[in-house]
Amino acid sequence: MDASDLLRNTLLQLSKSGQVRSAIEKAPVSRSVVRRFVPGDATRDAVAAVAELRATNRLATIDYLGEDTTDLTQAIRTRDHYLELLKALADADLSQHGMGEVSLKLSALGQYLPGDGHKIALDHAREICQAAANAGTTVTLDMEDHTTTDATLESLRELRQDFPWVGAVIQSYLRRSEADCRDLAHEGSRVRLCKGAYKEPESVAHQSSADVDQNYVRCLKILMAGDGYPMVASHDPRLIEIAGALAAHHERDASSFEYQMLYGIRPEEQKRIADRGDQVRVYIPYGEQWYGYLMRRMAERPANTMFFLRGLASRN
Template identity: 35%
Template structure:
């Protein structure tokens, strides 16, 4: 992990910094990365993105909750999100969730039941649900819950995320590829020890490209989540050389980051999905975006000194 990233994550954990950011952050520039606090705001922004021929994944922010009441409320919001998507006719929009928001750290069986309710709603509305991957101590139980839901609902309804900075990811992709799982491949944004994750960016990038190729070679749907043109262009060349069908992949980018590149790819005929977060508990997500890219922090600092 870079020194800059360590500093940002440490500073972000400071109670005083968190208090100030939570109170003023959206006004000072964090709103660039968050589609709104309410579901209504998120749906409005989603319509605008869909009209630009951008696909969307909505994510109601929140993680590491500590009560079943909070987890049940998060479950209700996820279900309501599918209902709002369906009512608005947003056929280019799906949903992603984090299991810690749905009770994973309280009781994995309780979390599975919450996930079953959400997945059933996705199925009922002819939609799709993505499970976001979290830090290493939670990966195995996340995989167990995913496999239970996959066997019940199938890969057309539920998919998962794989992080390229982890040593284990190659083996995970090999297994999931044989099952035809719809994967979102990302670099990873959590603070992980060198015992489980590549410390060097080049190794993370190299494995990212290798995992995308591996999954596509298995004929499985692959969401390529990166803003890095130095990775996108070589992958596009490989996709063309290997006659990979267009319906097997899409590019994914985070809301508020490299919108210019997203529009460019759409103009060239590629499918691009914008990962679009919303909700009151936006701070942990926001700090990871700052840690990943110092330019994001500079954007916020500039706003601090505006009138």
């Protein structure tokens, strides 16, 4: 295990530490830096971030933070946040043609509730999809740890019966992902390919960064050769270059795929890619449950940790 893999595993462990979370949340300097990566807690903060991106020809996908909900009231509250967000985006003229879309975690919508959890989460997702359709935009189902992959893909199939534009997420650290990409690389299918940011056993997931990257490229080749709409979620310059080369090889128009990056990470590179005529969508998280998200994003790519630490240093 090299140093980057050790850092990744450490950060994934810290993402579950209540003690570390408390220390970071109580430190004014770190909380102010978090604002660079999570624009705020309220709907208005997310909408303002989308408006800022629009001014520089960037698209957005918005995630109301939260997961692993085991309380029905909280699941309903999460659904209502999304309904409020979609209305606010439409009212601000920021949703048409998918300019500002939303990303959903089914576990935040009640997937883990006892008994009818799957149905409850699916019903909530269906309501959100209808609100998105009314606003002229789209929805992407976020992928979580490997234990939920089959259930998420099943929900995707059900939602696409009424909303064929619902997007999926595939994580290249999972050994199954090449096969999933083949299944999803069909006309009308929107697929976000990312590396993955959960602590997974070796039996189901590649453990080294090099193996994850190699699988990312294998998956990317399948998606770019297919008839769907690939969404290349990476900050890695090598993978971005490979994606561009594959798109050119398959004679893809700039409107037939997009790059995706995280809010606050490499914003100048985001603008550069958008300025050259390619589509760039920025993943905007908002809400109070930002700690786990931030730690996993740092684990996903060690360079993200340096962005955060440099931010702390500049504030100090």
